[in-house]
Amino acid sequence: MKAAGGELEPEQLKRVAEGDSRAFRTLYDMFAPKVYQYAMLRTGCVADSEEILQETMLAVWNGRSQLTSRDSVGAWIFGIARNKTVDLLRRDRIRQAITLDEAAASACVDVEDRAGLVDAKEAIAQLGEEERDLVLMVFLLEMTYEEVGDALGIPVGTVKSRMHHLRRKLKKGLEGLRGDGIV
Amino acid sequence: MAMESCEAVDGLLPLFVSGRLNATEQKRLAAHLAACEPCQEELGHLFRLHSQLNGIAESPSSGQLDRVFANLKADPAFAAAPLTRFDLRERVPLAEHVQPLMWAQHIIEIAEQLRTREWAIKVGSFSVVPTDGS
Numbered sequence: 001m002k003a004a005g006g007e008l009e010p011e012q013l014k015r016v017a018e019g020d021s022r023a024f025r026t027l028y029d030m031f032a033p034k035v036y037q038y039a040m041l042r043t044g045c046v047a048d049s050e051e052i053l054q055e056t057m058l059a060v061w062n063g064r065s066q067l068t069s070r071d072s073v074g075a076w077i078f079g080i081a082r083n084k085t086v087d088l089l090r091r092d093r094i095r096q097a098i099t100l101d102e103a104a105a106s107a108c109v110d111v112e113d114r115a116g117l118v119d120a121k122e123a124i125a126q127l128g129e130e131e132r133d134l135v136l137m138v139f140l141l142e143m144t145y146e147e148v149g150d151a152l153g154i155p156v157g158t159v160k161s162r163m164h165h166l167r168r169k170l171k172k173g174l175e176g177l178r179g180d181g182i183v
Numbered sequence: 184m185a186m187e188s189c190e191a192v193d194g195l196l197p198l199f200v201s202g203r204l205n206a207t208e209q210k211r212l213a214a215h216l217a218a219c220e221p222c223q224e225e226l227g228h229l230f231r232l233h234s235q236l237n238g239i240a241e242s243p244s245s246g247q248l249d250r251v252f253a254n255l256k257a258d259p260a261f262a263a264a265p266l267t268r269f270d271l272r273e274r275v276p277l278a279e280h281v282q283p284l285m286w287a288q289h290i291i292e293i294a295e296q297l298r299t300r301e302w303a304i305k306v307g308s309f310s311v312v313p314t315d316g317s
Contacts, residue, residue, distance in 0.1 A: 021256070032251070033248070036247075037241065040240060041240055053251050054251050054254055054258070057251075057255050058258055058260055058261055124236070136236070138197050139197065139201065139233045139236045140237060142201035142203060143203075144198060163197065167228075
């Protein structure tokens with residue numbers, strides 16, 4: 001089975017685990033684009049996505065000794081990215097709640113606007129946050145149900161049934177948008 | 184062999200789209216798809232969804248990736264990670280160009296210079312530590 005996000009040679013992984021920062025750059029180049037894309041679709045904000053990417057890769061570097069014992073390096077990295085994204089979105093909500101001066105709020109803070117995606121994004125935006133996360137993990141990050149279950153801490157059977165339900169919902173949503181002449 | 188039900192292969196469809204099925208699973212799915220029109224349609228829908236999702240996902244520029252990596256390396260938490268032989272090789276450019284024998288020669292020279300005092304020489308990092316507490 002192909003690994004999520006691509007594969008690094010075992011020797012290269014070993015070098016990263018031992019602290020070779022040039023080998024780490026290779027790993028970064030392989031996984032960073034997907035992490036960034038995922039963050040952009042969750043946050044809609046370049047600055048936040050760059051922050052998520054940086055924090056994710058820093059966590060990977062600091063946890064590099066675990067690299068060689070992982071079944072899927074990609075799934076591990078994407079799981080970290082997902083947690084960093086959830087943390088950031090939570091922080092933003094708190095920041096929004098305490099920001100009284102609208103002028104002081106940055107363009108990145110508006111969580112509702114982030115969901116205001118167009119065309120195909122519209123169907124995704126109609127999903128709940130957890131549902132959107134699940135769809136992105138499967139279709140963008142190309143994680144298996146087992147990997148998604150590990151990342152979310154839920155049984156694989158639950159992932160399967162949620163995905164089944166979600167696919168129906170997305171199909172319906174896209175058909176509805178087409179009917180409205182949006183897609 | 185009897186054809187598997189749609190429910191039995193349903194979970195394989197998204198994984199086929201993202202290329203995560205192994206050869207056995209692909210065979211199972213192919214056998215089912217050959218005789219099942221609704222699943223073929225479902226697969227087409229999933230391919231469209233996958234393509235749309237990847238199409239709308241904004242990719243970072245190489246400049247962005249370089250900038251984030253530079254920030255990452257400048258982060259105190261990154262820099263604080265313990266030095267390893269690989270880091271040593273990178274942070275001491277001399278090590279890339281000097282033959283091992285020259286390294287050994289260099290170490291001997293340092294040792295000779297310091298022989299008059301009781302010094303311990305930590306070869307890996309070139310740190311020189313006095314053993315007499317001075």
